[in-house]
Amino acid sequence: MENLEKEQIVQDLLPQEFGKQGKIWVACLVTLCLIGFAAYCHQLSKGLVVTAMRDYASWGIYISNFxxxxxxxxxxxxxxxxxxxxxxxxxxxxxxxAEIIAVSAITFASIIIVVDMGRPDRFYNLFLHGRLQSPIVWDVIVITTYFFISLLLLYFPLLPDLKIMLKYKERTSKWMYKLYTFLGSFWKDKPEQFSLSNKAINILSITIIPVAFSIHTVTSWLFATTYRPGWDSTNFGAYFISGAFLVGSGGVLVAMYVFRSHYKLQKYITYDHFDKMGKVVVMLALLYLYFNVNEFLVPAFKMKKPEEEHLKGLFTGEFAPIFWFAITTSMLLPILILIYKKGRRPFPAFIAGILVVIGSWFKRYIIVTPTLLHPFLPMRDVPANYHHYFPTWEEWAICIGSLAGALLVITFFARIFPIIPIHETITETEEHEHDKK
Amino acid sequence: MEMNEKSTSRREFLTAGLLAGGLAVVAGCSSKKSPFDPEAGDQVAASGEKVKLLSVDGEIIEVDKAFLKPVPDLPQVSNEAARIGIPGKKFAMVIDLSRCKSLKKCQTACNHMHHIHPGQNWIKVYPMQDAEHTSPYWQPTTCMHCDEPPCVKVCPVDATFKRQDGIVLIDSDRCIGCRFCMAACPYSTRVFNWEEPGLTKEIADKPYSCETSVPQKKGTVGKCDFCPDMVRKGSLPHCVSACPNGVFFFGDMLEDSVTNGSETFRFSDLIKDKAGYRLMEDLGTKPSVYYLPPVNRNFPFEKHDEEDSTENKSTSKS
Known part of the structure; x- marks a missing residue:
């Protein structure tokens, strides 16, 4: 990043209008969202009967998507x-x-959990009659907290950038200028403001760590607080957290590559970033693999009777293809790719990131549904289609729509705000120069 | 011998109590005008046909049949009262596995009385075989009405709740349909109304009662409720009275008696003499449903033809 002039940095990093590719991308995402929305309207009128969920598989891909x-x-x-x-x-x-991925993902997590409710019209009961002893109420509390802290962590570092963008009025449209003014006109680059903002960011950075651990630990407890084989595990909190860091880092690898090549940010997101992020992903994949070994090897060694059918279903039975696919694509292949220096170049790292994300999505499915299809008492006195679960088009449409929605939020964010912090990049370049002298 | 006497005298006492209760209700209806006064209300002519009743003092009296009025249905209790339960009671069920031949009359009666969505069942009858070389048997399951109910623990809105009389019920007007309770219940007794339950307008328009669990509502969870509405009337749950083989016994643990309608036992003696047990005791859920092991059976274990077609494995896992 040497010899980069301040002006050049600003010009490179200011948000750019959608090109042809960008427009097509947005159009596709909007279409997918609309299809998902239509499917949800259908579900609202007919009830959850439009899904493939039934009394045994009572949670399906809505929950794994959540x-x-x-x-x-x-x-x-x-x-x-x-x-x-x-x-x-x-x-x-x-x-x-990373922060916009966090904000948009947690927003859509809240949306998809409402989609799974049998009576979304009674959502207010959570506040009228909420009971603190239920892990669902814990989840509502920590997810809301996490959302607001993440939003602030997105906003505070944005303030100096807003000032820069307000300076470049010719590069913004009218409504965007208004938005910047509304969000950041009070920011004057004063030293007091910087020290206050830095202090706030530090406090938020410290608080967000326990909150982040809580959201995913509590989410794992939605399963681990039940008796069911496959969920009844003290390993679950750590298992979920390590998996979460892995999929998030994989997502960042993908986003880095896309933004870098689309917005021509090669000077800012360098080979070095892919190299370091690739190493982070390898470490996290190994960590997640370790927790997976704990999660499956220990019960498989004992093969207690209720666990037996569940584990056999995963290892060699009806869920084996998805199980091994998820393990391979979310952990083994990315490790194999990223462990080599050549694999940590942008394109292979991007591929590894995609594998992590896709594998992790199916991994969540493997955690949720097979357990429900292996109850303590054998499945009995229900129609034949209650014995299996394969999502209907409505479920796919809604889940894909929600994923498209999350991408749409990220896309629009990058259209309106600089996806790489301008002010911080300038400061760090200056410090870099200073160090060299 | 002594025990026998005790239980006989107990049975007499119960019968007398029921009769006296019935009479009290008859008398209670007549607080303002005596039904025995021909001028009161409807003009009733004596039919000459007499019925013997037991008075509150223990005297047997004769009353003309025409003067007897049927006891009107007690009004449904409010949902606030339904959350509290019947004071001074702790309900329990005993299921005698040696008597079950999977006639499923219990299931039919339950489905009919609660207007359950076709295909779903609150009572399930499992063909169980604990191990390869052990003998298969039929095991009907209701809601276990656990004293440490996992479903109640996880419900975020207090829609499913435990009453002081031990019964676990659902408020379908409050349930948000998250189905956490279904994931939490190890006995798989909860069912979900995935679509409109398809009730007649007359039933669907009734206000929901936690005690009758009627009408079931789209997007909410349903399950066996131990029929507290019947219990309030002094009757037995529908499954108990529907079973021709007397498999189900129902009663009050504080009174220490259970009955299947024709036989009444001291609960503690029955459990002691027949080695009663509860399902999945190791989970610590403390069910209110007890099982008597399938020994000295009344019927051989025979799988019906209708089975197998839609059902799969017959072996139990726990």
Whole structure:
């Protein structure tokens, strides 16, 4: 990043209008969202009967999609908070990417959980009659807290950038100018403002870590607080958290590559970033693999009777193809790719990131549904289609729509705000120069 | 011998109590005008046909049949009262596995009385076989009405609740349909109304009662409720009275008696003599439903033809 003039940095990083590719991308996402929305309207009128969920498989891909969203949102706390507090500077250009992934994912996690409710019209009962002893209420509390902390962690570092963008009036449209004014006109780059903002960001970075751990631990407890084989595990909190950091980092790898090549940010997101992020993903994949070994090997060694059918279903039975697919694509292949220096170049790292994200989505499915289809008492006195679960088009449409929605939020964010922090990049370049002298 | 006497005298006492209760209700209806006064209300002519009744003092009296009025249905208790339960009671069920041949009359009666969605059942009758070389048997399950109910623990809105009389019920007007309770219940007794339950307008328009669990509502959870509405009337739950083999016994643990309608036992003696047990005791849920092991059976274990077609494995896992 040497010899970069301040002016050049600003010009490179100011948000750009959608090109042809961008417009097509947005159009596709909007279409997918609309299809999902139509499917949800259909579900609202008919009831959850339009899904493939029944009395045994009472939770399906809505819940695994919810777990996926909560998981991927954890990366915001990892990149912004953990790396900031440990004084790691290489991740600065990635903080905003991580934080917007966190905010949009946690938003869609809340939406998808409402989609899963049999009576979304009674959502207010959670506040009227909420009972603190239910893990669902804990989840509502920590997810709301996490959402607001993440939003603030997105907003505060944006303030100096808003001032820069207000200076470049010719590059913004009218409504965007108004939005910047509304959000950031009070920011005058005063030293007091900087010290206040830094203090606030530090406090938020510290608070977000326990909150982030809570959201995913509590989400794992939605399962681990029951008796069912496959869920009845003390390993679950740590297992979920490690998996969450993995999928989030994989998501960041993908986003880095896309933004870098689309917005021509090669000078800002460098080979070095892919190299370091690739190493982070390898470490997290190994960590998650470790928890997976704990989660499956220990019960498989004992083969207690209720666990037996569940584990056999996963290892060699009807869920074996998805189970091994998820293990391979979310952990083994990314490790194999990213462990080599050549694999940590942008394109292979991007592929590894995609594998992590896709594998992790199916991994969540494997955690949720097979357990429900292996109850303590054998399935009995129900229609034949209650014995199996394969999602209907409505479920796919809604889940894909929600994923498209999350991407749409990220896309629009990058259209309106600089996806790489301008002010911080300038400061760090200056410091860099200073150090050299 | 002594025990026998005790239980006989107890049975007499219960019968007398029921009769006296019935009479009290008859008398209670007549607080303002005596039904025995021909001028009161409807003009009733004596039919000459007499019925013997037991008075409150223990005297047997004769009353003309025409003067007897049927006891009107007690009004449904409010949902606030239904959350509290019947004071001074702790309901329990005993299921005698040696008597069950999977006639499923219990299931039919239950489905009919609660207007359950076709295909779903609150009572399930499992063909069980605990191990390869052990003998298969039929095991009907209701809601276990656990004293440590996992479903109640996880409900975020207090829609499913435990009453002081031990019964676990659902308020379908409050349930948000998250189905956490279904994931939490190890006995798989909860069912979900995935679509409109398809009730007649007359039933669907009734206000929901936690005690009758009627009408079931789209997007909410349903399950066996131990029929507290019947218990309030002094009757037995529908499954108990529908079973021709007397498999189900119902009663009050504080009174220490259970009955299947024709036989009444001291609950503690029955459990002691027949080695009663509860399902999945190791989970610590403390069910209110007890099972008597399938020994000295009344019927051999025979799988019906209708089974197998839609059902799969017959082996139990726990």
């Amino acid at each position: 777990v996926f969203f909560v998981a991927i949102s954890l990366v915001g706390s990892l990149i912004t908070a953990v790396l900031r507090l440990t004084d790691v500077h290489w991740s600065t250009p990635l903080t905003r990417i």
